[in-house]
Amino acid sequence: MTICDIHCHILPGLDDGSRDMEETAAVLKEAVRQQVGCMIVTPHFYPGRYRTDAEKVLRALERVRDECAARGLDITLYPGHECYYYSGLVQELERGNVLTLAHSRYVLVEFEPDCPYSHLTGGLRDLQNNGYAPVLAHFERYECLRREENLRQLKQRGFLMQMNFDTLLAKEHLFRRYPWRRLVQQGAVDFLASDCHGTHYRPLHALQVQECLDSFAGASCKEKLFRTNVLRILENQ
Numbered sequence: 001m002t003i004c005d006i007h008c009h010i011l012p013g014l015d016d017g018s019r020d021m022e023e024t025a026a027v028l029k030e031a032v033r034q035q036v037g038c039m040i041v042t043p044h045f046y047p048g049r050y051r052t053d054a055e056k057v058l059r060a061l062e063r064v065r066d067e068c069a070a071r072g073l074d075i076t077l078y079p080g081h082e083c084y085y086y087s088g089l090v091q092e093l094e095r096g097n098v099l100t101l102a103h104s105r106y107v108l109v110e111f112e113p114d115c116p117y118s119h120l121t122g123g124l125r126d127l128q129n130n131g132y133a134p135v136l137a138h139f140e141r142y143e144c145l146r147r148e149e150n151l152r153q154l155k156q157r158g159f160l161m162q163m164n165f166d167t168l169l170a171k172e173h174l175f176r177r178y179p180w181r182r183l184v185q186q187g188a189v190d191f192l193a194s195d196c197h198g199t200h201y202r203p204l205h206a207l208q209v210q211e212c213l214d215s216f217a218g219a220s221c222k223e224k225l226f227r228t229n230v231l232r233i234l235e236n237q
Helices: 021-033 054-071 089-095 117-129 148-156 180-185 206-216 219-234
Strands: 003-008 036-041 044-046 076-079 082-084 106-110 133-136 160-164 191-193
Touching: 003 160, 003 191, 003 206, 003 219, 021 036, 021 054, 036 054, 054 076, 082 089, 089 117, 106 117, 117 133, 117 148, 148 160, 160 180, 180 206, 180 219, 191 219, 206 219
Parallel strands: 003 036, 036 076, 044 082, 082 106, 106 133, 133 160, 160 191
Antiparallel strands: none
16 A cells, blocks of 8 residues: 655754754655655754744755655655644744644644643643644654543544554564553544664654554555545645
């Protein structure tokens, strides 16, 4: 199956992801090999650490698109940000300084892993109340969501959950003991994404994660995670 990756850090030199254009090109070549047909590039927007404004992201994306054309890499790239939530985020989105996913109303948002549940829900509600559809990046990292009742409440409120490939594949030791596959089977996960940071850290495992899904979840689940739900972003449904 050709899939779309909605969370990656492959624009060269913008954050802690891909370091230069050669590394970016290597990632994209590997993405094509692993049947990734499109990617939403999501450099960090994290005041005080990575303030990659929209203009900088869009300029870098155009350079990468040109590089793909020059190298004959058949992959579609869309702009976005992984936004760290803080009190001024909505204002930055409204001003156009922070990018939604593929120019939609969907926003990829992250928090501190040990943030209180009340802070996490408050931030998600802030985005939702202002007309955005928040997608919680790598939701498995948040300690407050290890209590499944909290996760159920977020799902009931319409918040969307993104899990990293490496979590499902048990490649990151901190997340090996939790029943992530059961959450996928139960429909708690809306998106699987690579959170790829180049060739040097958290490389793509797109083929492996598809094989993993085939082993316990089946074709309909894979279709939902990699196509149906992603189309809602790309078509801004």
